[in-house]
Amino acid sequence: MLCNNITEKLLGMQDVEVKNIENKDKNIVNITLRLKRKPHKCPCCGNMTNKIHDYRKQNIKDIPMFGNNTIITLEKRRYACSCGKRFIEKVDFLPRYHRMTKRLILYVIDKLRSPVSFTYIANEVGLSVSTVIRIFDYVSYGKPELPKAIAIDEFLIYQRISEVLTTETMSIYLYLTCGKLMLIFLKHTLKKLIWLLINTIG
Numbered sequence: 001m002l003c004n005n006i007t008e009k010l011l012g013m014q015d016v017e018v019k020n021i022e023n024k025d026k027n028i029v030n031i032t033l034r035l036k037r038k039p040h041k042c043p044c045c046g047n048m049t050n051k052i053h054d055y056r057k058q059n060i061k062d063i064p065m066f067g068n069n070t071i072i073t074l075e076k077r078r079y080a081c082s083c084g085k086r087f088i089e090k091v092d093f094l095p096r097y098h099r100m101t102k103r104l105i106l107y108v109i110d111k112l113r114s115p116v117s118f119t120y121i122a123n124e125v126g127l128s129v130s131t132v133i134r135i136f137d138y139v140s141y142g143k144p145e146l147p148k149a150i151a152i153d154e155f156l157i158y159q160r161i162s163e164v165l166t167t168e169t170m171s172i173y174l175y176l177t178c179g180k181l182m183l184i185f186l187k188h189t190l191k192k193l194i195w196l197l198i199n200t201i202g
């Protein structure tokens, strides 16, 4: 039990029984595990059942471990209810209709923030490039919008330095639709305007 607790901690997964960990292929760690057995509610009649019908193996990709790609072979348990219904147990770390863990999807999303290619990420986590792109498309936000119209005005400020009166040209940028201040610059140049727009859309 102690060993299994340590393995759970190493894997970062709870309520699993690890049956085997091996390197079948170079740079790939294969972990065979089951979820701990517990009563499940029948989706048909609502009664609780703890009766096992059989097991079905499913390969699931997981986050890289110790520099290796990781494949979990989950021995999914099927429960049988007295009403005749057979159903698969609930797996919290696996999104429905997916063959990769939730934390791998989050890992890829985090990697997508870095200035690296889809291919680089795909190689790192052992997924296909198209899968990485699908994750990217799934989480990509809508295109940021530029303000519809902005107002630019210039004004002079006077300052006295060592008894010498000087003037400075300032530029003020406003959102035209709401009058909200965007920024005030010293002098207006095209470069400054481009910088402002780039930073406005983030």
Ligand SMILES: [Zn+2]
Binding pocket: 042, 043, 044, 045, 046, 047, 081, 082, 083, 084, 085
């Ligand atoms: Zn039932």
